[in-house]
Amino acid sequence: MREISFQAALDEAVAEEMRRDPRVITLGTDFSGNPIKEFGAARVRFTPISESVLTGMGLGAAGCGVRPIVNWRMVTFSFVAMDQVVNQASKIRYMFGGQADFPVTYRCSTGGGIGLAAQHSQSPYSMWMHLAGLKIVLPSTPADAKGLLKSAIRDNNPVVSFECSRLGTVTGPVPDGDHLVPLGVAEVKRAGTDVTIVALAYYVQESLAVADELAREGISVEVVDPRTLVPMDVDTLRESVQKTGRLVVVDEAPATCSAASEIAALIVEDRETFRALRAPVRRVCAAPVPVPYSPPLEQAALPNRNDIKTAVYEVLKSV
Amino acid sequence: MTLDKAQLLPMLRAMILIREFDERAIQLRIAGKIYGAVHPYVGQEAVAVGVCTPLAVTDRVTSTHRGHGHCIAKGADIRRMMAELFGRVDGYCKGKGGSMHIADFAVGMLGANGIVGGGLPIACGAALAAQLEGRGAVTVCFFGDGAVAEGEFHESMNIAGLWKLPIVFVCENNQYAANNAVAAQHPRADIAAHAAPYDMPGVAVDGNDVLAVHAATVEAVARARRGEGPTLLECQTYRWHFHAMRAAPPAETRPAEEIARWKAGDPIARLAQHMLERGWLSADELGALRERVLADLGEAIAFADASPFPDPKDLLADMFAE
Numbered sequence: 001m002r003e004i005s006f007q008a009a010l011d012e013a014v015a016e017e018m019r020r021d022p023r024v025i026t027l028g029t030d031f032s033g034n035p036i037k038e039f040g041a042a043r044v045r046f047t048p049i050s051e052s053v054l055t056g057m058g059l060g061a062a063g064c065g066v067r068p069i070v071n072w073r074m075v076t077f078s079f080v081a082m083d084q085v086v087n088q089a090s091k092i093r094y095m096f097g098g099q100a101d102f103p104v105t106y107r108c109s110t111g112g113g114i115g116l117a118a119q120h121s122q123s124p125y126s127m128w129m130h131l132a133g134l135k136i137v138l139p140s141t142p143a144d145a146k147g148l149l150k151s152a153i154r155d156n157n158p159v160v161s162f163e164c165s166r167l168g169t170v171t172g173p174v175p176d177g178d179h180l181v182p183l184g185v186a187e188v189k190r191a192g193t194d195v196t197i198v199a200l201a202y203y204v205q206e207s208l209a210v211a212d213e214l215a216r217e218g219i220s221v222e223v224v225d226p227r228t229l230v231p232m233d234v235d236t237l238r239e240s241v242q243k244t245g246r247l248v249v250v251d252e253a254p255a256t257c258s259a260a261s262e263i264a265a266l267i268v269e270d271r272e273t274f275r276a277l278r279a280p281v282r283r284v285c286a287a288p289v290p291v292p293y294s295p296p297l298e299q300a301a302l303p304n305r306n307d308i309k310t311a312v313y314e315v316l317k318s319v
Numbered sequence: 320m321t322l323d324k325a326q327l328l329p330m331l332r333a334m335i336l337i338r339e340f341d342e343r344a345i346q347l348r349i350a351g352k353i354y355g356a357v358h359p360y361v362g363q364e365a366v367a368v369g370v371c372t373p374l375a376v377t378d379r380v381t382s383t384h385r386g387h388g389h390c391i392a393k394g395a396d397i398r399r400m401m402a403e404l405f406g407r408v409d410g411y412c413k414g415k416g417g418s419m420h421i422a423d424f425a426v427g428m429l430g431a432n433g434i435v436g437g438g439l440p441i442a443c444g445a446a447l448a449a450q451l452e453g454r455g456a457v458t459v460c461f462f463g464d465g466a467v468a469e470g471e472f473h474e475s476m477n478i479a480g481l482w483k484l485p486i487v488f489v490c491e492n493n494q495y496a497a498n499n500a501v502a503a504q505h506p507r508a509d510i511a512a513h514a515a516p517y518d519m520p521g522v523a524v525d526g527n528d529v530l531a532v533h534a535a536t537v538e539a540v541a542r543a544r545r546g547e548g549p550t551l552l553e554c555q556t557y558r559w560h561f562h563a564m565r566a567a568p569p570a571e572t573r574p575a576e577e578i579a580r581w582k583a584g585d586p587i588a589r590l591a592q593h594m595l596e597r598g599w600l601s602a603d604e605l606g607a608l609r610e611r612v613l614a615d616l617g618e619a620i621a622f623a624d625a626s627p628f629p630d631p632k633d634l635l636a637d638m639f640a641e
Binding site: 043083099102133 | 414482
């Protein structure tokens, strides 16, 4: 299978969906490549730096039959559009009694680890999960990035596509043709029997690397990637933990009220899964600080392979 | 364009209906038949009716927390509006929205909005959709003078001017942003002056003169349909009642003299007088018109009261489209 980068896979997803459906348009302050050449300036809109109006325009146009892709660029810029995300996009369908659909996709880069400091190293997907009205995807591989973004664009709801900065240049196999990954379906990235690691985005590959190392020590780790945070494929997560009896959740957002917390809660509040647990659940997350700039500090703030490994040892020795 | 009797009668009827609808909403809220907050539109009827009359059903509007008048003027069914206020399944939002979230997409009413300024970006999106469709549809965005202090106003004006979106920004300057006077909110109280930097015409009209509002809207809509871009229309008006009530109407804080002066310029009385002077309406006909409106409202209230409450088992319905 051909190998392309995470970023190239995302670009392919947008181009293919724009080719497939003339209602798809894209709005942003800049674009990879030169999409205007193929799709024209009416459908590829260079915009002023106006996140509120972009976010709301995407929503309003979606309610009128257009299928906009709004690129916030970085998730941090979406905070400028808090009203449109929190009060409008996440509530509009429900509060109007479902009388219209709002097929808008919001794209943003997310995460730290590349020296961009506090404001541009955030992973706030749990804030958007909390709103209840947005679907949320968070891919970890080029193939998933393409397949999930294509599904997001075809979905008839507001969907936020979180695209991990550290994965941008990572390459991987991506099937030719119309490759789709359905929303709400987790994937077991590596099967194992002793411990389940549920990892998000960049930390899927880190957890897989740790699983390789631990395999040499005779520890069998299962790595599960939810891929979609809303809706969460809780059945696949619970099934894995029921098999292994041990859970480590790995993410680069701080632990408080995080996706990792939600996953831990979904595991322990299920009677059957709770009974299968043989150790307390562990979260491996960022330190509760704004991500600092200086490399040694940034590395200390974010989880690393050693933190993951330590957590696995911890859940293995607990009774 | 001069409006004749046949055109003015439905406008007069709509204005009376809007006023009486909200007078009833206040009474129903006091009686505990409806819930939450009520933001009466009484006194501002000439704006909604003057602006919406020239619109086609394919044109779209976005509204505010004070949105009942916009709904009625755009052609929403008062029975389903009332059922929504009652929180019943036959309401426009099946009881999920209430007064501040009524929408009727079938008539191009894209929703009231509880956030000051929140509807402006959404209206720009509707206008973008119309621009892409290329069929000449126009979006009207209603907002109050308070929204002019919001960033969303300026972002929306900027992009609409830049892209020549087919949109009419209608500022209902009712002299108060919630409970604070316009003069205390803006360095210059001249809202229409905000149009110039965004490269669009800014027009201030007497918002209690439905004919003036209508004429200004006709021109702004024609400009938008021709692809020449947006207009900012400032309609100077006044709300007769409080900003918002919950269980009981709050005490009045505005000067009595100011209220009396604006009430003397009652937009409904002015239109009625215009028609009486021309022999297009008699006092008897006006009385009969009002009686019919009250009968329709009585029927709407009975419809709402007879509609069932939503079943809690439907709590999670309508969250996501299939």
